[in-house]
Amino acid sequence: MEGRLGASRGRMGTKGGANGRWKDRKSDSGGSTSFGRAICRAQVEARGEKREYKDSWTDLAFIAGCRLTFGKQAGWQSKRRWTDEDSYTGMVEVARELSKGKSAEQQKQTVLAGFPKIPPLFRKLFPLSKWGAEVNATITVSMFEWLVGPSTIKEDEVPALGGRAKSTVVVEKCRFLEESGCSGMCVNMCKAPMQTFFTEELGMPLTMKPNFEDMSCQMIFGQVPPPLEEDEAMNSPCLKSCPTAAAALATRSSRSVPVSMGPSGARLPTDTTTSCRTYGMPVRTIEDIHGQILDSIHAFGYLHPSPQ
Secondary structure, three states: OOOOOOOOOOOEOOOOOOOOOEEEEEOOOOOOOEOOOOEOOOOOOHHHEEEEEOOOHHHHHHHHHHHHHHHHHHOOOOOOOOOOOHHHHHHHHHHHHHHOOOOHHHHHHHHHHOOOOOOOHHHHHOOOOHHHHHHHHHHHHHHOHHHHOOEEEEEEEEHHHOEEEEEEEEEOOOHHHHHHOOHHHHHHHHHHHHHHHHHHHOOOOEEEEEOOOOOOEEEEEOOOOOOHHHOHHHHOOOOOOOHHHHHHHHHHHHHOOOOOOOOOOOOOOOOOOOOOOOOOOOOOOHHHHHHHHHHHHHHOOOOOOOOO
């Protein structure tokens, strides 16, 4: 079981080598947030449980590859271990570092820059068809458990494929979203680049529908995604466990200004509906813009705000 990609799915295990890849456990109440670098191991509050994984060496190799790619682009690397599940946390920390100071589009393009170049032959082998979409779904379930956790395939209506098809991948509880605790990173560093890569580079439309309530996700191969500006995921508020939101709240509290964050980026002015992508905290008045900018910079570890 340990020898194949995404090995040993579906069995419950314990930390320390017992059978199985993951288990559910109660999450710790305290995080290790460092406001200076806006990096922490997010403790996800959805349902009060956090899934624990037992990665195979194959999984760790994929995690290391992704972590190295992000680290090279970010010019920074996490000090976490590489030989166990701690490496995945390190990968997410590097991804968060990579997202600092970038707009939604910049984050997407940065991730896409790390994707491999696919030869044109791939489009011929897996054309836009019911068969091609179902093969892509099967490959995703088999090869990407290390990234998103256990998933299954379900049959659903996909109009672009002419009817029902087994091309929908259902991720039970996304590992990346659970570990990052950030809806902005989910949309900008996973959903948006993946949809673009499959739809434009591979010629296989892909629509991803994350559920920020239970952290599940549907990946529908063969369905053309809507423009991001019209996607409901862009207007989702940030998760309570989001370290970016926590940093913003900490620096904004002295001004008693409400902060509501999520994937859609900075908006001025607003009350409590603004979403955060990487930077941008809501303000009530134009006079507060200067303070907003300083706090945004401080939230990502570049400087400390002056005493009020």
